[in-house]
Amino acid sequence: MERVLVDMDEVMADPMGRMIAWYESNYGRKVVYDKMENGSWVKGFPEEHQVMVRQRLHEPGFFRDLPVMKDCQEVIEAINKKYELFIVSAATEFPNSLKDKLEWLGDYFPFLSWRQVVLCGDKRLVTGDYMIDDHPRNLVHFKGKQYLYSAPHNMGVTEFHRVNDWKEVAEIFL
Amino acid sequence: MERVLVDMDEVMADPMGRMIAWYESNYGRKVVYDKMENGSWVKGFPEEHQVMVRQRLHEPGFFRDLPVMKDCQEVIEAINKKYELFIVSAATEFPNSLKDKLEWLGDYFPFLSWRQVVLCGDKRLVTGDYMIDDHPRNLVHFKGKQYLYSAPHNMGVTEFHRVNDWKEVAEIFL
Numbered sequence: 001m002e003r004v005l006v007d008m009d010e011v012m013a014d015p016m017g018r019m020i021a022w023y024e025s026n027y028g029r030k031v032v033y034d035k036m037e038n039g040s041w042v043k044g045f046p047e048e049h050q051v052m053v054r055q056r057l058h059e060p061g062f063f064r065d066l067p068v069m070k071d072c073q074e075v076i077e078a079i080n081k082k083y084e085l086f087i088v089s090a091a092t093e094f095p096n097s098l099k100d101k102l103e104w105l106g107d108y109f110p111f112l113s114w115r116q117v118v119l120c121g122d123k124r125l126v127t128g129d130y131m132i133d134d135h136p137r138n139l140v141h142f143k144g145k146q147y148l149y150s151a152p153h154n155m156g157v158t159e160f161h162r163v164n165d166w167k168e169v170a171e172i173f174l
Numbered sequence: 175m176e177r178v179l180v181d182m183d184e185v186m187a188d189p190m191g192r193m194i195a196w197y198e199s200n201y202g203r204k205v206v207y208d209k210m211e212n213g214s215w216v217k218g219f220p221e222e223h224q225v226m227v228r229q230r231l232h233e234p235g236f237f238r239d240l241p242v243m244k245d246c247q248e249v250i251e252a253i254n255k256k257y258e259l260f261i262v263s264a265a266t267e268f269p270n271s272l273k274d275k276l277e278w279l280g281d282y283f284p285f286l287s288w289r290q291v292v293l294c295g296d297k298r299l300v301t302g303d304y305m306i307d308d309h310p311r312n313l314v315h316f317k318g319k320q321y322l323y324s325a326p327h328n329m330g331v332t333e334f335h336r337v338n339d340w341k342e343v344a345e346i347f348l
Contacts, residue, residue, distance in 0.1 A: 098273055
């Protein structure tokens, strides 16, 4: 059975979406998507608020009730039947996110087991046949087939096969 | 730089030791080390208390203040200077342990970064040149050099190069 590694943030879950909704409603200002290019989505926020936005990622609960990406549940469930699936999240930078992330997976992907989850700091360690991730830095060292999941911060990247949504993932894998 | 993967429980930290001390002082009964052979150390506890012992592993805080194995800190610090070191713990079965484990590492191994930690359910995913682990099930799939760290539950295992303590680890790696 071939092994598929899937990233969580900006691929299965939408922390950026949640942060933007919260920020725009609380601060009455807009994020600038163009500024996210070639970096992190935090750069799309006004400079004076970026430290605060980063800090919020460290708060308990932030990752607990994130929106799930459209069509992700059905496609992940089908991939899980056909492949050896692992969810790999670079999460150890955020100690308060770890349990939240497991519980979030339990809510939206109850068919996955704790055996299928990897919470790490550096994805160079993990091996598989396919990796779906929104960060070029995670894909670049991966020896299998690399799929870049589209996000505002990676729109200028051209080195990887791009997938724009979970319907496209389904077309490739199912 | 060669990559070394080191397990936490029963290798760096001593959850078994903590559990036995707590159990024997609270229940006035002894664990039987011979019964741990070829299994988990929980099997050394009287049968009627094994469910309770397992349950205790799921409690918040259990992994937060474990004893650190003798000589481990100095040897890990030296290995960290000479190799690319990662701490790999099969921890996602215990969601309450995740943050505790990161904080415990911060206490005893402050020179390690969150980038060097992997909390997972299945160690077949991780690659490296050397793995030190007390569980044959983790070592058996590892492609690099395998070192079995001695524990009461693995004393009958003969397939791997055995290390009995951190002084022996130092002799091999330093």
